[in-house]
Amino acid sequence: xxxxxxxxxxxxxxxxxxxxxxxxxxxxxxxxxxxxxxxxxxxxxxxxxxxxxxxxxxxxxxxxxxxxxxxxxxxxxxxxxxxxxxxxxxxxxxxxxxxxxxxxxxxxxxxxxxxxxxxxxxxxxxxxxxxxxxxxxxxxxxxxxxxxxxxxxxxxxxxxxxxxxxxxxxxxxxxxx
Amino acid sequence: xxxxxxxxxxxxxxxxxxxxxxxxxxxxxxxxxxxxxxxxxxxxxxxxxxxxxxxxxxxxxxxxxxxxxxxxxxxxxxxxxxxxxxxxxxxxxxxxxxxxxxxxxxxxxxxxxxxxxxxxxxxxxxxxxxxxxxxxxxxxxxxxxxxxxxxxxxxxxxxxxxxxxxxxxxxxxxxxxxxxxxxxxxxxxxxxxxxxxxxxxxxxxxxxxxxxxxx
Numbered sequence: 001x002x003x004x005x006x007x008x009x010x011x012x013x014x015x016x017x018x019x020x021x022x023x024x025x026x027x028x029x030x031x032x033x034x035x036x037x038x039x040x041x042x043x044x045x046x047x048x049x050x051x052x053x054x055x056x057x058x059x060x061x062x063x064x065x066x067x068x069x070x071x072x073x074x075x076x077x078x079x080x081x082x083x084x085x086x087x088x089x090x091x092x093x094x095x096x097x098x099x100x101x102x103x104x105x106x107x108x109x110x111x112x113x114x115x116x117x118x119x120x121x122x123x124x125x126x127x128x129x130x131x132x133x134x135x136x137x138x139x140x141x142x143x144x145x146x147x148x149x150x151x152x153x154x155x156x157x158x159x160x161x162x163x164x165x166x167x168x169x170x171x172x173x174x175x176x177x
Numbered sequence: 178x179x180x181x182x183x184x185x186x187x188x189x190x191x192x193x194x195x196x197x198x199x200x201x202x203x204x205x206x207x208x209x210x211x212x213x214x215x216x217x218x219x220x221x222x223x224x225x226x227x228x229x230x231x232x233x234x235x236x237x238x239x240x241x242x243x244x245x246x247x248x249x250x251x252x253x254x255x256x257x258x259x260x261x262x263x264x265x266x267x268x269x270x271x272x273x274x275x276x277x278x279x280x281x282x283x284x285x286x287x288x289x290x291x292x293x294x295x296x297x298x299x300x301x302x303x304x305x306x307x308x309x310x311x312x313x314x315x316x317x318x319x320x321x322x323x324x325x326x327x328x329x330x331x332x333x334x335x336x337x338x339x340x341x342x343x344x345x346x347x348x349x350x351x352x353x354x355x356x357x358x359x360x361x362x363x364x365x366x367x368x369x370x371x372x373x374x375x376x377x378x379x380x381x382x383x384x385x386x387x388x389x390x391x392x
Contacts, residue, residue: 027310030310030312030313031201033313034201034204034205034208034313039204042204045200046197046200046201049196049197049200050197053196053197115259115288116195118288119195119197119198119288119309120195120197120198122288122309122310123195123197123198123201123309123310124197
C-alpha cells in the first residue's frame with residue numbers, strides 16, 4: 001500500500017509539472033471530467049485518436065512543404081557539360097529553385113492542415129503544440145517558406161514530446177486506478 | 178411508455194469534420210442526457226434532416242404519426258463553422274431557408290474568435306456561437322432553446338395529427354381515436370414536466386482530477 005501511495009504521489013507530481021510547463025492545459029482536465037464509470041476509456045480513446053490524426057497531419061504537412069526539383073539536377077549531369085558551364089547551370093538552377101519553391105508550395109493547403117492540427121491539439125489540451133501551430137499559421141499567411149519549415153519542425157518536436165508524456169501518464173493511471 | 182421515453186430525450190445532431198471534436202461533443206451531449214447523432218459534413222447533416230422532412234410529408238398513419246416524427250426528429254443542430262465543402266454557415270442558411278426545418282435551433286462552434294464571423298452567424302439565425310473547445314458549461318446553455326422549440330412542436334404535432342386522424346378514420350369510431358389522442362396528450366404533458374427536471378450533469382471526480390485543485 002505504501003508503494004501504491006508513493007506511485008500515486010509521483011503521478012500527481014508528474015501531471016502537475018505537465019500543467020506547470022504548459023504541455024497540457026485546462027482542456028485536459030475537462031476531458032478527465034467527462035470520463036466516468038459509464039465511459040472509463042474516454043481519455044485514452046480521445047488521446048489515441050489525437051496521436052493517429054497528428055501523425056497523418058505531420059506527414060501531409062511535410063510533403064506539402066517539399067518541392068522536388070531533383071530531376072533537373074540529374075538532367076544537367078547527363079548533359080556532361082564543361083566544368084564552368086556546369087557551375088553556371090547549377091547556380092542558375094539554384095536560383096530558379098529558390099524562386100519556384102515560393103510559388104509551387106500551396107500555402108493555402110498547408111494552412112488547412114495546420115488549422116486542423118491546431119484544432120485537434122486544442123481539443124485535447126496540448127497547449128504547446130497548439131501555440132506552435134498558431135505561429136506556423138502566421139508564417140503560412142506570410143508565405144514564408146523558411147519560417148514554415150522551421151516551425152513545422154518545432155510543431156513536430158512539441159507533438160512528440162507531449163505524446164511521450166501522455167503515454168507515460170495514461171499508462172501509469174491505468175495501473176494505479 | 179415507449180412514446181414517453183422517446184419524447185423525454187432531446188435529439189441533437191452534431192456536425193463536425195474533426196473526429197476528435199465529434200467524440201468530444203458526443204460525450205458532452207450524452208453526459209447532459211441528450212440523444213446524439215454525429216455526422217462529418219454539412220451535406221450528410223442535410224441528408225439526415227431530410228429524413229425528418231420526408232416523414233412529416235408522408236401519408237398519415239393515424240396515431241403513429243407523432244411517434245415517427247419524434248423518433249427521427251432532431252431538436253437541435255450544433256455545427257462546426259470551418260468545414261470543407263459546406264461550411265457551418267452554409268448549413269445554417271439551408272436549414273433556416275427550409276420550411277420544415279427552419280424552427281430547429283442551430284448552434285455554431287468555431288475555434289477562431291472572429292467577431293465579424295460571430296455576428297454574421299447570429300444574424301443568419303444561429304441561436305448561439307460557441308468557441309472551441311466546447312465545455313459542459315456551454316452545453317448547459319442548450320436546454321432553454323430545446324425546451325422552447327419542443328413545446329411549440331408538441332402543440333403543432335398534436336393539432337396536425339388530430340386533424341389527420343379525423344380525415345383517415347372515417348369508418349372506425351372517431352370517439353375512440355380521439356380518446357386515444359387525448360390520453361397521449363396527457364402523457365406528453367407529463368413527459369414535458371419530467372424533461373424540466375434538474376440537470377443530472379455531475380462531473381465525476383476521480384484521482385486524476387484532484388490535481389485541478391492544486392493548480
